[in-house]
Every structure is written in C-alpha cells, then in structure tokens.
Amino acid sequence: MELSNKSEYALLALLELADRYASGESLQIRQMAMLQDIPNRYLEQLLATLRRRGLIKSIRGAKGGYVLARDPRTITLLDAVSCMEGLDAVAPEVNRNSTHIETQLIGEVWQEACQAANAVLQKYTLQDLCDRRATHGNKELMYYI
Template identity: 90%
Template structure:
C-alpha cells in the first residue's frame, strides 16, 4: 500500500486549513502552494475535489480562499483519502470468481490488510495531525542550559 501524491498533497492542504480553523482565516491557493510546496495548478484540482466531497468550502471576494467545511476533529484521514481516491481504492472487493485458490487467498489477505489500514486512517483526524505537528515543532524549540 502506498499513499498517492494526490492524497498526500490533499492532506497537506487540509492540514494548513485545519491549523486556521479556530481563527476562521481562509487560505488562498497561492498561499497553500507556497506553504506546502504544491504546484498551483495541481492544488486547484485537488481543492475542487475536496470541495465537491464536502470537506472544504470556498469563500469568494478579496479576502476569499478556502476553509474547512467542518471541525478538524470530525474529519478523519480516511475521509480525506477516500474523497481523493474513491471508495473502490479504499475498500477493494475480493474476487471470488478466480479459478486459482492461491489467487483468492492472496486477495483475501490483501483485503484484510486494506481493512486494517482503513481502521488506522479512520482513527486519526486532521486535529490529530495538527497536534502532532505542534508537538514535533516544540521538540525543535527545546533549549538547554
């Protein structure tokens, strides 16, 4: 299993929006692009997908941009990844019509592995990522005398 660039970039953009959720500050595409080093054009496409998926909202006007559609404590990483990749990629079905027993066994194990990965992604929210980023940032600021 591998995290696609599409999902990783989407999570990075969502993380920036989650960090600003309590202040209500919106972020423009160019700001997110610079903060997370994501190409503008690609980011536009990702944000459109996230908006259609109901995870973010766009705000028009001079101070417009993007904000999270709901509290970062309620948006799981599975929500974000499934929005970007589609449900078929998140929960592949086991093909019981295979003629080889070994192929079916491999598919069953793969399905089980996907379910375990999904359980982990369901467990973590955008707020958890924000908290981890803060904790890691605080480690860098430790002063010794």
C-alpha cells in the first residue's frame, strides 16, 4: 500500500485549513501552495474535488479562499483519502471467479490488509494531525544544555 501524491497533497491542504478552522480564516490557493510546496495548478484540481465531495467550502470575494466544511474533529483521514482515491481504493474486491485457489487466498489477505489500513485511517482525524504537528513543533523548540 502506498499513499499517492494526490492524497498526500490533499491531506496537507486540509491540514492547513484545519489549523485555521477555529478562527474562521480562509486560505487562498497560492497561500496553501506556498505553505506546503504544492504546484498551484495541481492544488486547484485537488481543492475542486474536495469541494465537490463536501469536505471544504469556497468563499468568494477579495478575502475569499477555502475553509473546511465541518469541524476537523469530524473529518477522518479515511474521508480525505476516499475522497481523492475513490471507493475502489478503500474497499477492494476479492476475485471470486478465479479458478486458482491461490489467487483467491491472496485476494482475501489483501482485502484484510486494506481493511486494517482503513481502520487506522478512520481512527485519526484532521484535528489529531494538527495536535501531533503542534507536539512535534514544540519538541523542535526545546533547548538542551
């Protein structure tokens, strides 16, 4: 299993929006792109998908940009990944029509592995990532004598 660039960039953008959720501050594409080193054009496409799927909202006007559509405590990493990758990536099917028992067995084990990965992604929210980032940031600021 591998995290695609598409999902990783989407999570990075969502993380920036989650940081600003409490203040209601919106972020423009170019700001997010600069903060996370994501190409503008690619980020536009990702944000359009996230908006269509209801994870973010766009705000028009001079001070417009993007905000989360709901509290970061309610958006799981699985929500974001399935939004970007589709349901096929989240719940693969076992090929029961195969004539080889080995193929079926491998498919069953792969499906079990995917279910375990999805359980972990369902367990963590955007707020959890924000909290972890803050914890890691505080560790870097510590001075040792």
